Amino acid sequence: MTRPDAPVRVLLVDDQHLVRSGFALILSVEDDIEVAGEAADGAAAVELARTLRPDVVLMDVQMPVMDGIEATRRIVAEDLAKVLVLTTFDHDEYVFDGLAAGASGFLLKNSDADHLVEAVRTVAAGHALLAPQVTRRVIQQMVASGENPTAPDAGRPAPVTERPPREVDPRVAGLTPREREVLVLIGTGLSNAEIATTLFLGEATVKTHVSNLLAKLQLRDRVQAVVLAHRCGLV
Structure with a gap:
């Protein structure tokens, strides 16, 4: 360490x-x-x-x-x-x-x-x-292609003829209302400081919410959270 x-x-x-x-x-x-x-x-x-x-x-x-x-x-x-x-x-x-x-x-x-x-x-x-x-371009292409950056073959999106339907990820249902709000704001590209201002919270509190929702959603980082928020239609 x-x-x-x-x-x-x-x-x-x-x-x-x-x-x-x-x-x-x-x-x-x-x-x-x-x-x-x-x-x-x-x-x-x-x-x-x-x-x-x-x-x-x-x-x-x-x-x-x-x-x-x-x-x-x-x-x-x-x-x-x-x-x-x-x-x-x-x-x-x-x-x-x-x-x-x-x-x-x-x-x-x-x-x-x-x-x-x-x-x-x-x-x-x-x-x-x-x-x-x-x-912005990467997020849009990942969402449009259905690309999952955590999948073994991620990084090689196959051509698609139409946008896949947005689906509700069952993991999202396990979020608290506040965590869901934070996920939506992450999906719009806001930083922790900007989310804190928007929700009238302390930045430390926002960091805790972000850490909790990433753990619950089994996501590696904010980039994957943005993709998930868009794919599920939260943004």
Whole structure:
């Protein structure tokens, strides 16, 4: 377990040395972040994750030997670290595959330095993160295709000729009225702070409701909660 006051340890994975150096320069100046190591391909990333046990892995997608998606799948399967997928390619398939592999976040490499730092902190804290440029489109496509990001074959949505009917997930029936309200607001894309303002609650209370509903719904993170809220017609 990482001590509460310990810095977030990050493993940088990219086949370009200059890219890794740039990320290291940005992150190393932060008092609460430590660059634990670097890898140039997915296979090396998995081995280093086993050895170093970082808190977060910044993972490129397209690399030799083993790509970032497969490396993410192995790291998450062994519970070695949380993974933040980084890519220059704003393509849906990368997002689908990354989420299906268990990534906690997806961020474009052209994001500014402040956004990168905050993304690392967000993922390290256990929250899901998607680049604003792709969030809405990914949610809409997942819902329209009936894609389930927790399914074994998730990330490879088959073409559909019509939108599947919205169905009531039996797990939703087990939520309290307040948890259901929170789920609806998560589905609209609101943060915990925004939900707190909307419902006139403390942010700590909202965090508790979010944790409870994710556990009851057996969802990994907020991204899956958003998809479920849309699929069930709550939003």
